[in-house]
Amino acid sequence: MDSITAILVDDEISNLKGLQRKIEKLFPVIKISGAFQKPEEAIVAINKEEPQILFLDIEMPRMNGFELLAQLKNVNFQVIFVTAYSEYAIEAFKKSAIDYVLKPVDNEDLVNAVNKALNLIKLKNESDNNSKLVSLLEENIANNNKIVVPTKKGVSFIPQDEVLHLEGYDGYTKIHLIDKTTIMSSYNLGKFEKLLNSKFFKCHKSHIINLEKVRHFENEGYVVLDNTYRVPISKANRKAFLSLFK
Structure with missing residues (x-):
């Protein structure tokens, strides 16, 4: 699989750095293009870079994770919520998150969540490629x-x-x-x-x-x-x- 881009958002710097280290160690295929403590800065970067995976904290000052998602132009990526509050899990799934990971982040839980995301990205890429192939064939064969x-x-x-x-x-x-x-x-x-x-x-x-x-x-x-x-x-x-x- 080609490299997968990701952005991390968490208001606590220790959590942010810890999660980044785990992802880089467990998933070399994932390229972290940004890690943000401020939701406002994260919104700008997400809209500009369009990552394939977003690791998102829920409980943050000024703006929680759900409010951040609501301000994005397009949510055309996989979302993994990272939270200390398990009661958020049900609402997270309603927001189309593929999974959530509880803090402190357990390696096995993280691997399971990321693998789900990677599988969905692969399926989407295959579907997009198949559609492009069929369109190209239609164009070339029509003559x-x-x-x-x-x-x-x-x-x-x-x-x-x-x-x-x-x-x-x-x-x-x-x-x-x-x-x-x-x-x-x-x-x-x-x-x-x-x-x-x-x-x-x-x-x-x-x-x-x-x-x-x-x-x-x-x-x-x-x-x-x-x-x-x-x-x-x-x-x-x-x-x-x-x-x-x-």
Whole structure:
């Protein structure tokens, strides 16, 4: 794992230095970019540096830990409260802290709390990287007339000519292929609508069809694809659909 940035906040200098020594000894991967006794100075540094972990004392003069969090622009990091008061624990979790450590800080408690934070950071980084990868693939593959389909097993690259029909429901999309197989994707139908070329037509709020596979239009409100596959078409879309074949 790459180095992880952290900021420490505690109004007592002995606690601050003691915690810093423990973190540096137990977690060389963590780079402490700042240690602050004054909450006001900490707020400026946190907003500027955007650390990945914040070790935060709760009981401080002028401003407690919860009040400090409330003044930050974004709380896009893991919070570990360090406190002498166990009754704060429940409220700490309600404030989205992943854990808390009681003073005097026990090494085992600290290791458990930090490991939770590191695991969450890793999961977030993997999720962000996967999203960036999929976006990049979509951009590069669009010119080749393929669609990128994230699935439970990975990512599929489907030539658009092999897509017969896309069916959306409950936020997911089932992709029906010409070989009669299907692929389920976590993308909603609206996402695919933006990725498909002009050969596709949204005939219903829950259905997109490949116009090259259309064989019949049925007056009762269906489009037949490849002579056997029937897809509903809404009344609102029938006129636009038929105009495509004039």
